[in-house]
Amino acid sequence: MGSDSHYQIPSIDFSINSTELDRGTEGWYSLCKNVREACENHGCFEIVYDKIPLELKRDTFAMIRQLFNLPVETKEKNVNPKPFHGYYGRYPTTPLYESFGIEDSSNIESFKSFTNLMWPNGHNHFCDTVVTMMKKLDELKEMIEMMILDSYGLGEKLNSIIPCKTLLRVMKYDAPPSGLYENGHYGLTPHTDKLVSTILCDDQVSGLEYETKDGQWVKLSLSPTSYLFIVGDPLMAWSNGRMHRLKHRVMISGEKERYSLGAFGSPLEGTIIKAEKDLVDKEHPRILKDFDYKDFSNFTFTQEGSIIDSEKQVFAFAGIST
Numbered sequence: 001m002g003s004d005s006h007y008q009i010p011s012i013d014f015s016i017n018s019t020e021l022d023r024g025t026e027g028w029y030s031l032c033k034n035v036r037e038a039c040e041n042h043g044c045f046e047i048v049y050d051k052i053p054l055e056l057k058r059d060t061f062a063m064i065r066q067l068f069n070l071p072v073e074t075k076e077k078n079v080n081p082k083p084f085h086g087y088y089g090r091y092p093t094t095p096l097y098e099s100f101g102i103e104d105s106s107n108i109e110s111f112k113s114f115t116n117l118m119w120p121n122g123h124n125h126f127c128d129t130v131v132t133m134m135k136k137l138d139e140l141k142e143m144i145e146m147m148i149l150d151s152y153g154l155g156e157k158l159n160s161i162i163p164c165k166t167l168l169r170v171m172k173y174d175a176p177p178s179g180l181y182e183n184g185h186y187g188l189t190p191h192t193d194k195l196v197s198t199i200l201c202d203d204q205v206s207g208l209e210y211e212t213k214d215g216q217w218v219k220l221s222l223s224p225t226s227y228l229f230i231v232g233d234p235l236m237a238w239s240n241g242r243m244h245r246l247k248h249r250v251m252i253s254g255e256k257e258r259y260s261l262g263a264f265g266s267p268l269e270g271t272i273i274k275a276e277k278d279l280v281d282k283e284h285p286r287i288l289k290d291f292d293y294k295d296f297s298n299f300t301f302t303q304e305g306s307i308i309d310s311e312k313q314v315f316a317f318a319g320i321s322t
Contacts, residue, residue: 036151043246105168106134137263164265173258187250191310193232196265205258240275291318
């Protein structure tokens with residue numbers, strides 16, 4: 001996947017016919033170990049997953065293009081007070097980028113409300129296609145979450161890592177103006193995700209890059225049947241720092257627009273993010289105080305929080321002084 005084989009991220013096969021996906025088997029626990037090690041060492045991994053038909057994926061991106069082709073005044077109806085949960089369009093710092101956020105996106109009634117906001121006369125094909133895609137991504141997310149729990153020996157103790165609903169973010173990056181940004185321009189500036197985790201896929205137009213632990217920026221290219229799992233700040237906090245958050249960015253060049261979608265784990269209202277007690281010991285002392293997720297999310301958009309580098313924000317907000 002990477003531009004340099006030395007920095008390739010792990011690729012983990014979740015194929016339909018794999019017996020390793022049967023929980024409780026030796027193969028399952030081997031996969032759990034691979035998932036945990038990838039999250040701890042890299043903050044991400046490639047998911048090879050054939051349970052989502054390529055036709056559904058293509059149809060979903062066709063629907064996303066229709067969404068972004070709507071008039072600006074229509075797109076701006078997608079309003080949500082939570083950061084990045086509504087429409088976000090071409091700000092001066094990211095002039096090539098726009099996105100939509102859609103909460104509880106695998107819930108048909110919730111998604112119908114969004115669809116009817118964009119198309120008052122309805123658009124059943126858009127609604128049915130994207131909800132079908134999100135249900136399949138939810139299944140994948142739940143399986144990965146169970147693997148993480150089992151990898152730490154917590155699968156019999158906990159039903160979930162952090163209580164979440166799925167936030168769908170669909171993203172568009174315009175091609176740079178002709179003759180400009182020949183070496184690439186920020187579609188999205190370097191950051192760590194503020195939501196629990198992300199499953200990301202794209203339309204095969206490159207641009208995504210990640211930073212290695214030794215500070216190298218590496219390009220990522222996903223195959224048509226691959227997805228990317230990304231560790232966010234809250235998952236790192238839950239693991240008491242054992243899991244590595246992925247710092248990443250999008251660099252845009254060339255003549256093609258880039259489209260991507262992410263299924264994000266969005267903590268429920270009132271959720272307190274805290275280190276799992278079984279992951280705190282003498283070798284792994286607590287690194288963060290318990291914190292209210294909503295307060296942290298809001299902090300990142302305050303004047304104080306916004307001037308702090310993205311990967312340092314959670315420590316500025318909830319770090320434990322030594």
